[in-house]
Amino acid sequence: MARLLTMTQDDAAMTTIPASQTAVPQIQVRGVEKVFTVGAQKIVALQNIDLDVQKGEFVCLLGPSGCGKSTLLNAVAGFQPPTRGTVTADGKAVMGPGPDRGMVFQEYALFPWMTVAENVAFGLQIKSMGKAEITARVDALLEKLHLQDFRHRYPKDLSGGMRQRVAIARVLALDSPILLMDEPFGALDALTRRTLQDELLRIWQEVGKTILFVTHSIEESIYLADRIIVMTYRPGTIKQDVRVDMPRPRDGASAEFNRLKRDLSLMVMEEQQRFSADEIRSVTAD
Amino acid sequence: MSNASSKTSAASILRGSLVPLLVVAFWQALSSSGLINPVVLPSPVAVVVRWWAYLLPAEAYDPAQSGWFLWALSGEMLTDAWSSLYRVVLGFAVGAGLALPLGLVMGTSERAYGLMDPLLQVLRPIPPIAYIPLAILWFGLGNAPAIFLIAIGAFFPVLMNTIAGVRHVDGIYLRAARNLGAGPTTMFLRVILPAATPYILAGARIGIGTAFIVVIVSEMIAVNAGLGFRILEAREFMWSDKIIAGMFTIGLLGLAIDIAMNRLNNHLLRWHRGLDS
Ligand SMILES: Nc1ncnc2c1ncn2[C@@H]1O[C@H](COP(=O)(O)OP(=O)(O)O)[C@@H](O)[C@H]1O
Numbered sequence A: 001m002a003r004l005l006t007m008t009q010d011d012a013a014m015t016t017i018p019a020s021q022t023a024v025p026q027i028q029v030r031g032v033e034k035v036f037t038v039g040a041q042k043i044v045a046l047q048n049i050d051l052d053v054q055k056g057e058f059v060c061l062l063g064p065s066g067c068g069k070s071t072l073l074n075a076v077a078g079f080q081p082p083t084r085g086t087v088t089a090d091g092k093a094v095m096g097p098g099p100d101r102g103m104v105f106q107e108y109a110l111f112p113w114m115t116v117a118e119n120v121a122f123g124l125q126i127k128s129m130g131k132a133e134i135t136a137r138v139d140a141l142l143e144k145l146h147l148q149d150f151r152h153r154y155p156k157d158l159s160g161g162m163r164q165r166v167a168i169a170r171v172l173a174l175d176s177p178i179l180l181m182d183e184p185f186g187a188l189d190a191l192t193r194r195t196l197q198d199e200l201l202r203i204w205q206e207v208g209k210t211i212l213f214v215t216h217s218i219e220e221s222i223y224l225a226d227r228i229i230v231m232t233y234r235p236g237t238i239k240q241d242v243r244v245d246m247p248r249p250r251d252g253a254s255a256e257f258n259r260l261k262r263d264l265s266l267m268v269m270e271e272q273q274r275f276s277a278d279e280i281r282s283v284t285a286d
Numbered sequence B: 001m002s003n004a005s006s007k008t009s010a011a012s013i014l015r016g017s018l019v020p021l022l023v024v025a026f027w028q029a030l031s032s033s034g035l036i037n038p039v040v041l042p043s044p045v046a047v048v049v050r051w052w053a054y055l056l057p058a059e060a061y062d063p064a065q066s067g068w069f070l071w072a073l074s075g076e077m078l079t080d081a082w083s084s085l086y087r088v089v090l091g092f093a094v095g096a097g098l099a100l101p102l103g104l105v106m107g108t109s110e111r112a113y114g115l116m117d118p119l120l121q122v123l124r125p126i127p128p129i130a131y132i133p134l135a136i137l138w139f140g141l142g143n144a145p146a147i148f149l150i151a152i153g154a155f156f157p158v159l160m161n162t163i164a165g166v167r168h169v170d171g172i173y174l175r176a177a178r179n180l181g182a183g184p185t186t187m188f189l190r191v192i193l194p195a196a197t198p199y200i201l202a203g204a205r206i207g208i209g210t211a212f213i214v215v216i217v218s219e220m221i222a223v224n225a226g227l228g229f230r231i232l233e234a235r236e237f238m239w240s241d242k243i244i245a246g247m248f249t250i251g252l253l254g255l256a257i258d259i260a261m262n263r264l265n266n267h268l269l270r271w272h273r274g275l276d277s
């Protein structure tokens, strides 16, 4: 299933994924293709995507911008059905968005007319959960994400990092087995970003969710993921499926980290160059 | 620090009142010079005296008749202002009450929009004032035609802005809500409606402004109380001081309505980015 790696097998940080997995994967993507038609132009955003994510796995989709990471995530979330192929989550075919696959957006997507607590409670109210239970759950989540003191604030009065904490609390409230995150920390400064990465890892280890996490940052993917899926640019395919076996917390200064970083950089750079060449072409064509 | 800021605020009050004071002084000089007939242009002093008389109760206080508070409010001006305000509020409630649900439906459903839009495009450019003959024909004289006209004046601004508000709801909120499991009712009541409130309230503000214009006009034709009626009545007696006193009162009431709308706006949109000040 996975393409063959260019790396050597004895590289401890990277090993190929065995061709057959024993457990039933929590997310199963089979033969997915997505074509956007813009005027007369056809953009093949995704082609021939096969991907299995096991229960409890933390998987990063990595690639330069425009390579179809969001499109793949949206197909799993159910926002954009693929042109061809199937997506299965928890054994059920994905037909549309749902609270079993909670999504965290890069733009936070908090409801600005709701306070922090109201945003977190929203999904629970939809489930028609009792008032007392909602309050208890919201309180626990706000505490978990260090938001207790901000519960009555509106999103406009929060920093970017705080907003993304609220967005994370909002999907955690759903208690969905799958978390989908589209460059959630992309707009944050480096320090806030690291703090939130650590908290996400802590929460993930605590509650054992399956996470599919989109990023274009190589370091972020190495810091977080059990597996890194490197994507190609137009058509968007899976270039490489890389397992990361380093113990956490991972040290960005370690030799292993940097070896992996160099290898991934080469791969991403190749795609980045195709992306830049494309951009230059489209600019000169105008 | 506070000393400096009170100094600057005193200075700004002084600066702000400079032009009005000059205008009043010029006006007073003009009427004192005797060049202009006081019926054409009464002096500012005469206007203020008349305004005060207009404000005060007509009869002396009589505890046997009514309570102190009601007596204080029994002056002609306050009765007029109250009648005008009552019509504005009622007419606005009718107009906006019809426009809001219609706008929500038209903003949400392409089909409803396609059905209703042609008719509304034809009706919208007709100024509410042009409905006066029809209003009198249909409703006779009194409050009913006035409220009909005011409702028309308030209807279109609220309708247009509600449609625009619903259509401009950012797709990211809809996606987030669908992801959280929101069904159509929740989506409408808790996402689309609040997301559209900035537009809707802007429409309400324009609508109440129009309603206030229409109330004055409609009172000049169909009723015998209210600020619009009073200044027309004063003209019949050539009381120019009372005309101007009435106009100032209309301005004050308009200002009060605007301030109230602003307060409401700030409260309902306390979550909104643009309203940090
Ligand atoms: N709605 C759309 N219409 C047309 N083209 C789109 C649309 N969404 C994405 N694309 C194109 O599909 C490709 C993949 O986009 P996307 O998944 O957003 O990339 P990424 O998230 O990796 O930056 C890009 O080339 C983009 O221009």
Ligand SMILES: [Mg+2]
Residues within 6 Å of the ligand: A069, A070, A071, A182
């Ligand atoms: Mg993207």
